[in-house]
Amino acid sequence: MAILGLYIHVPFCSAICTYCNFNRGLFESGLKDRYLSALEQEIRASAQSGEPANTIFFGGGTPSLLEPKGIARLIGACRDSFDLAADAEVTLETNPETSSPERMAGFREAGVNRVSFGVQSFREEELNRLGRIHSAERARAAIGEARGAGIDNLSLDLMMWLPQQTAAHWRDNVEALIEVAPEHASLYLLELYPNAPLKEDMARAGWSLAPDDDAADMYLWSMERLDREGYQQYEISNVARPGKASRHNLKYWQDGEWIGFGCGAHSTRGGVRWKNVSSTEDYVNRVRTSQSVVVDRRELTRDMQLEEALFTGLRLSEGIDIERTGARYGKDVWRTFGGALQPSIDAGLAVREGARLRLTREGMLLANEILSVFV
Numbered sequence: 281m282a283i284l285g286l287y288i289h290v291p292f293c294s295a296i297c298t299y300c301n302f303n304r305g306l307f308e309s310g311l312k313d314r315y316l317s318a319l320e321q322e323i324r325a326s327a328q329s330g331e332p333a334n335t336i337f338f339g340g341g342t343p344s345l346l347e348p349k350g351i352a353r354l355i356g357a358c359r360d361s362f363d364l365a366a367d368a369e370v371t372l373e374t375n376p377e378t379s380s381p382e383r384m385a386g387f388r389e390a391g392v393n394r395v396s397f398g399v400q401s402f403r404e405e406e407l408n409r410l411g412r413i414h415s416a417e418r419a420r421a422a423i424g425e426a427r428g429a430g431i432d433n434l435s436l437d438l439m440m441w442l443p444q445q446t447a448a449h450w451r452d453n454v455e456a457l458i459e460v461a462p463e464h465a466s467l468y469l470l471e472l473y474p475n476a477p478l479k480e481d482m483a484r485a486g487w488s489l490a491p492d493d494d495a496a497d498m499y500l501w502s503m504e505r506l507d508r509e510g511y512q513q514y515e516i517s518n519v520a521r522p523g524k525a526s527r528h529n530l531k532y533w534q535d536g537e538w539i540g541f542g543c544g545a546h547s548t549r550g551g552v553r554w555k556n557v558s559s560t561e562d563y564v565n566r567v568r569t570s571q572s573v574v575v576d577r578r579e580l581t582r583d584m585q586l587e588e589a590l591f592t593g594l595r596l597s598e599g600i601d602i603e604r605t606g607a608r609y610g611k612d613v614w615r616t617f618g619g620a621l622q623p624s625i626d627a628g629l630a631v632r633e634g635a636r637l638r639l640t641r642e643g644m645l646l647a648n649e650i651l652s653v654f655v
C-alpha cells in the first residue's frame with residue numbers, strides 16, 4: 281500500500297498578485313471560519329481504517345493567514361483520521377507579511393516542521409511589479425522568525441524572468457537566497473497566463489521581458505551557482521541540501537498517491553483521480569449539507585498511468601528507470617516511445633544510461649516540448 285501525502289488547500293490571500301492564476305480569493309474572516317470547519321469535516325469523513333500517511337502540505341492561497349490554532353485543528357484531524365508517521369513532514373506555505381515571532385512559534389507548536397516562503401524576489405521594484413505586499417526586508421525578517429521558532433527545514437520560492445529583470449538583477453536575487461541559507465529552494469520562470477493583470481501593467485508601463493535566451497542563461501547560471509553552494513538539483517525547478525528534498529512534492533513526481541482536501545484540491549489514489557469543486561462557497565455548502573465535493577472523477581487506464589509516471593518522473597534530475605516503470609504497467613517503454621525520444625537524445629537534451637532515462641539541464645529548459653511525446 282502506498283504511503284499517502286495529504287494536501288490541504290487554503291484559498292485566501294491578503295491581496296491578489298498580478299500574475300496569479302491559482303485557485304484563491306481575498307481573505308474574509310467569516311468565510312474563513314466556515315471553510316476551516318468544512319475542511320475539518322472533509323478530513324474526518326475521509327478516515328479509512330487508519331491508512332498510513334507521512335506528509336501534510338498546506339498550500340494555497342496563503343495558508344499562513346490561518347491562525348496557528350486553526351492549523352493545529354487540521355493537523356489534529358489528519359492525525360485522528362490517518363496513521364500519520366511520527367516523523368511526518370508538515371509544510372506550511374507562508375507569505376512573509378503573515379509571519380511574526382509569535383505566529384511562527386504557534387505554527388511550530390501546532391506541528392509544522394517545514395516552512396515554504398513565497399519570497400519571489402529580494403528587489404523592491406520587482407515585488408511591486410508582481411503586486412506582492414511584502415518587502416525584501418520583511419522576507420528576511422520572516423526567515424529569521426521561522427528560524428527563531430525552531431523551524432530547521434525552510435524553503436524559499438524565487439521567480440525569474442520578471443518584467444524589467446536583467447541577468448544581473450536575477451543573480452543578485454540568487455546571491456540573496458544563498459545568504460539566507462534555506463535548506464530548499466524553488467526557482468520558477470514567470471508564466472504569464474492570457475488575462476493576467478500583469479500583462480496589462482506591462483503594456484501600460486512599457487515593461488518588457490528579457491529575450492528567451494537570457495531566460496535560459498538565468499536558469500543555467502543559477503543551477504550551476506547553487507551546485508557550487510552544495511545544493512542538489514533534484515527536479516526541474518527545485519534544489520535542496522542533501523536529504524531535504526520535499527517529501528510531499530516527490531509523491532507527485534514519483535508516481536505516488538495523495539489525497540487533497542479543500543476547494544479545487546486534486547487527489548490520486550489506487551489508479552483513480554478526482555478533483556474537488558473549485559468555488560470556496562460551493563465547497564463549504566456541499567460539506568455542510570453532506571453532499572459530495574467531488575466534481576470530476578476518472579479511473580486512469582494503465583496506459584494513462586504509465587504516461588503520467590513518465591511525464592512526471594522525467595522532471596526529476598535522476599530521471600526514471602524505464603524498465604521498472606514499464607514493467608509496472610505492462611508495456612515496453614522504449615519500444616513505445618523510443619522513436620519519439622531519440623531526437624532529444626541526439627540533441628543532448630536527454631540521456632539514456634542503461635535502463636535509466638533522464639533530461640539534461642538543457643533538456644529541462646525544453647521539458648514541456650520533450651515530455652509532450654507522452655500525452
Ligand code: SF4
Pocket residue numbers: 292293295296297300301302304340341342375398
Ligand atoms: S499570494 Fe500566492 S496564491 Fe495569493 S494571489 Fe499571490 S501568488 Fe496567488
